[in-house]
Amino acid sequence: MKLNFKLFPEKEKPTAVLLIYTGGTIGMKADPQDGTLKPFDFSGILEEVPELRKFAMRIDSYAFNPIIDSSDVEPSLWQSLASLIRERYDDYDGFVVLHGTDTMAYSASVLSFMLENLGKPVIFTGSQLPIGEPRTDGKENIISAVEIATAKDSHGHPMVPEVCICFNSQLLRGNRSVKVNATGFDAFKSPNYPLLATAGINIKYNNSFIHYGYDRRKGLTIHTLLDTRVSVLKLHPGITEQAVRDILLGDGSRAVILETYGSGNAPSRPWFLSLVREAASRGKILLNVTQCLSGDVDMDIYATGRALKDAGVICGHDITTESALGKLFYLMGEHADNEKVKDLLEKNLKGEISK
Numbered sequence: 001m002k003l004n005f006k007l008f009p010e011k012e013k014p015t016a017v018l019l020i021y022t023g024g025t026i027g028m029k030a031d032p033q034d035g036t037l038k039p040f041d042f043s044g045i046l047e048e049v050p051e052l053r054k055f056a057m058r059i060d061s062y063a064f065n066p067i068i069d070s071s072d073v074e075p076s077l078w079q080s081l082a083s084l085i086r087e088r089y090d091d092y093d094g095f096v097v098l099h100g101t102d103t104m105a106y107s108a109s110v111l112s113f114m115l116e117n118l119g120k121p122v123i124f125t126g127s128q129l130p131i132g133e134p135r136t137d138g139k140e141n142i143i144s145a146v147e148i149a150t151a152k153d154s155h156g157h158p159m160v161p162e163v164c165i166c167f168n169s170q171l172l173r174g175n176r177s178v179k180v181n182a183t184g185f186d187a188f189k190s191p192n193y194p195l196l197a198t199a200g201i202n203i204k205y206n207n208s209f210i211h212y213g214y215d216r217r218k219g220l221t222i223h224t225l226l227d228t229r230v231s232v233l234k235l236h237p238g239i240t241e242q243a244v245r246d247i248l249l250g251d252g253s254r255a256v257i258l259e260t261y262g263s264g265n266a267p268s269r270p271w272f273l274s275l276v277r278e279a280a281s282r283g284k285i286l287l288n289v290t291q292c293l294s295g296d297v298d299m300d301i302y303a304t305g306r307a308l309k310d311a312g313v314i315c316g317h318d319i320t321t322e323s324a325l326g327k328l329f330y331l332m333g334e335h336a337d338n339e340k341v342k343d344l345l346e347k348n349l350k351g352e353i354s355k
């Protein structure tokens with residue numbers, strides 16, 4: 001469903017933003033029958049945020065059909081989002097994506113890889129409380145996201161030409177974000193990278209940490225081929241040999257993210273290491289990502305990490321699991337050669353690792 005709102009008289013090339021609604025709590029209301037939260041018609045959302053009318057800009061909107069709880073997000077949504085942004089790229093100064101919080105960090109991460117040479121803000125936001133609730137955080141989140149998506153410097157260039165998450169007065173790089181709170185308004189953190197902006201009385205931009213590396217002479221290109229044959233193996237004390245075997249050697253995966261302890265450590269038991277070696281010798285891409293919220297993987301510190309490195313496991317540095325998935329989906333979609341994927345995993349492509 002496509003809806004258009006003209007909130008301001010047309011000027012010559014007015015500032016314009018496209019609000020893209022995918023679903024999530026921000027656009028939900030209680031079903032009178034059973035009390036559960038269900039999506040409602042997006043046309044109501046601008047009536048719920050009349051403050052947006054105070055911005056001197058054109059605000060258009062586009063709603064996905066169907067709108068979904070973000071637990072149902074699939075790669076097809078990311079492909080549609082990337083295509084929509086590509087299609088409308090020249091018509092808008094920036095894009096605001098309204099998305100459920102549960103998988104927002106996954107979507108923002110993968111979009112950062114899918115959008116090549118992005119020179120405009122793509123700001124994800126949502127809310128913990130539906131927009132119709134008196135104490136909703138949704139209004140503040142949308143208003144800040146719209147302001148950031150259209151903010152320009154004194155030369156008329158976008159302040160934040162990146163895929164970001166704007167939540168609870170903070171602007172985070174999308175591929176550094178994790179959802180850390182299921183119920184509080186401070187739902188997202190960027191544990192290994194500074195905030196790109198904070199919204200107080202004014203919005204303060206942290207320019208030295210914002211990426212401005214796009215080429216103005218070239219437009220946006222998109223990568224929509226994604227290979228999702230990735231499994232995640234979260235280590236824990238007591239993990240069984242069978243469980244590790246099923247995930248590491250399962251036919252369905254081309255890559256496995258090993259969620260390891262601390263700075264990239266794993267059990268030193270012979271059966272574990274021999275399964276890792278076997279997976280590596282079958283050509284699987286094995287990526288070491290720490291379970292810790294902050295800090296990074298260094299497989300040279302402990303013998304247990306070193307053994308993984310020697311077995312052919314790739315260092316994930318300080319990447320989040322969300323971002324590691326997006327990076328793998330994108331790289332494996334682009335490259336049939338696993339050695340090429342491994343090589344690129346080690347590189348900082350979109351500010352997702354500190355390297």
Ligand code: ASP
Binds near residue numbers: 068099103126127128
């Ligand atoms: N379950 C919702 C979703 O992710 C939660 C939210 O939006 O905050 O779509």
